Amino acid sequence: MGNTVGEFRKKLKIADIKGGPDEGLNRVGQTVVVMGWVRTLRVQSSVTFLEVNDGSSLSNMQCVMNSDAEGYDQVESGLIATGASIWVQGTLVASQGSKQKVELKVEKVVVVGKSDPSYPIQKKRVSREFLRTKAHLRPRTNTFGAVARVRNALAYATHKFFQENGFVWISSPIITASDCEGAGEQFCVTTLIPSSREAADSPVDAIPNTKNGLIDWSQDFFGKPAFLTVSGQLNAETYATALSDVYTFGPTFRAENSNTSRHLAEFWMIEPELAFADLDDDMACATAYLQYVVRHVLDNCKEDMEFFNTWIEKGVIDRLNDVAEKDFVQLTYTDAIGLLLKAKKKFEFPVKWGCDLQSEHERYITEEAFKGCPEIKAFYMRQNDDGKTVAAMDMLVPRVGELIGGSQREERLDYLENRLDELKLSKESYWWYLDLRRYGSVPHAGFGLGFERLVQFATGIENIRDAIPFPRAPGSAEF
Template identity: 50%
Template sequence: MRHTKVKDLLNSSVTLQEVNAKGWVRTFRNNQFIALNDGSTINNIQCVVDFENTPEETLKRITTGAAVSVTGTLAESKGAGQKYEIQVSKLEILGDSDPEKFPMQPKKHSLEFLRENAHLRVRTNTFGAIMRVRSILSFAVHSYFQQKGFVYVNTPIITGADAEGAGEMFQVTSLPLDNLPKNEEGNIDYKKDFFGKHTNLTVSGQLEGETFAMALGQIYTFGPTFRAENSNTSRHLAEFWMIEPEVAFNDLDANMDLAEDFIQYVIKYAMDKCPEDLKFLESRLLEEEKSKPQAERSEMTLLEKLNFVLENNFKRVSYTEAIDILRDSTPNKKKKFQYSIDEWGADLQSEHERYLVEKHFKCPVILFDYPAKIKAFYMRLNEDGKTVRAMDILFPGIGEIVGGSQREERFDVLVEKMKTLGIHEEELWWYLDTRRFGSAVHSGFGLGFERLVLFVTGMTNIRDVIPFPRTPMNAEF
């Protein structure tokens, strides 16, 4: 007999039918009631065991974490808070679980404890909900771009280019580390390496994506990226996923339109497809908020925050206007900001971004036209010679969630910017070719997928929204 998912059983309209369900025991009480979950839904189905006719040895093996198969009649439940239950006629233990050693006991565990058991934490309600939402958001990303006629492009994971110029990249090499070959100058001879040159794991697929946009019109990438930044904050990972569309003939205004429409689409998609998971995560967040001082509690529930993004047009504000607002703000004047805003050219921090969104404008904000000196070389220089056509989207509770720009399409201007920053033309000859042959206005943006999942689930640490987080001194599992 084929088994039926718990989600489908709970949504069934036909009772008194024989069914089979397989899953893992969440709880077993009174030697009779199994709470069974198979990962298809946050809800368990109650399975009522005929304990009088079930061998004692079998009953002892029904422990938290054990995998079981139950066959019986799907009936309306007599208990409160549940629609259906399975009245079990046959029970089989598929996989035992040692109750003394199984870490995921039916009690509240700290998030840090769960990170240490990342291979099992997905069996909890919290992480089951997070990963189902993550899956739906991932599908929504592809759904949006495919509906819009974008081409999905797989850009290289191994690259010789540093898109951001950050220098914080993981090196890829096959050279023997205990006997590195040297050239005549005494430096490492990368000509003897696997690729014949210095290579790294990518921090972005943007540069390669641009080359495809200049042939296919509109493309997007969605894949893993890596940054060797020695940061142990709640907002950074060494391995993360990026969504990066690039569109030929789009200027910055069209780029902002695309980003706003895209974000609202994927959030609404998750809200439509994961109502029970999001309701649970909202309840979890409300409980967590109770332990915080009143001043640190969020002014919005999780669903209110998501609707806040859907129901408000994103306010578009120049960097210069934002600096004036922040410089004259009460927190800045009273030295409440950790990083004070004193002059034009400052690199905005999360506290400044959240102030603009949550306190001043009270809606999502898109900042544009940033100082050139704090942005990447590939962003289009404005006529003033000091700002570039960059844009960042700011959200409540999280600050920056999207970064993008109109790209510098003028060959001579791009070359001059590269020279100023010490980027050699021969390193990016292929990138410059897109400006030599049929260059055109084009734009794109990057959205860190984990930042999006963080916002939608209401979690506060980015390590809790990726299956196996990679951070400094941590590559377990």
């Protein structure tokens, strides 16, 4: 009964046709089918030019169409317009123009989905602020198509790096009862607000209370307060103490009311954890990782990187080449403070030993003091023997500032219990984390990297809201 399922075949994309060293000339004479969206349409007296893009590359396929082509009536009737999706079949020929090596001589065209004249992304350039209000359509622009492809390449290279180096990927939970950062800026996950109708219509007195007038969390879904996670680190540590080297790569959340170009409420984090490792191992891993993914993008996203180099940040390719090839400078926190104190520059935030370095301090160190050389500064987490500092590091890179933060974790039970007391964190909530120090504790270290900052660093995109497909920020949860 029935037919067998057909063989899955990869579609021929524009990137496949034009992406080789001869930019498609080796395919001249072949009949091909292109499916994509119309970027521009030029109707001349004897010929019509369609620019079609399928998202596989920055390049469009120029389709040249005569009035005798099957389906030409769709041009005359106005069905084929900017934004419309079409199916085009034709023969590849050498291009008469200078912008491309090959073009498609159209034999047949079919409109798949027509586009209303109100389509907001026409040929004229529009601001990235405007495009944030059209996040469902902005991937069709050159800039956001290129950002999406580079982001994809960075994600692929991330998994490739860790898998090639013997790490196991761990899916850390999105809902948690722990606050890894101790920041208190978490989104609460609850079913106490009635959801049988619109949440906006829920009366306050419908939320169950205790006799003392407090929220009765025992009636909530998990029986206690639960939150969206700010980090997968603590969960990664549990698996590192069994599998040795692991990493997480998933979404994290901060309820920080910050409306800047550097902050998101939802963002992705890469968090490796290395067992039987110290801070030096951690820094070596972070350096090798960053150089690997940067080199992957430079080697595999040449067209998109040329676009960023021309239109977004002149010099971005040279900057990435420096990171991929130069040795990283290792600088202690004390030396970093000394260097900033000697700087002939007035900072908005005054510098003194013990202060947390701000973005302006970090960028001065990488861009001016070390002239674009990446740098690692050490300052917190596992307590050092001096009693004042801790075994931790931040990796600073030009333009972005802090890209990676990591540390050797405190593996000594008594030290960790004292630290929880100092921060007034409940030891009962972290009973399982303390157990890792009771049962076969080992020195271990790890780091966290905000993936959107890495995308910013690789592309030169200034606003972090343009480095993620659908940005979430205070007052903004559209799409």
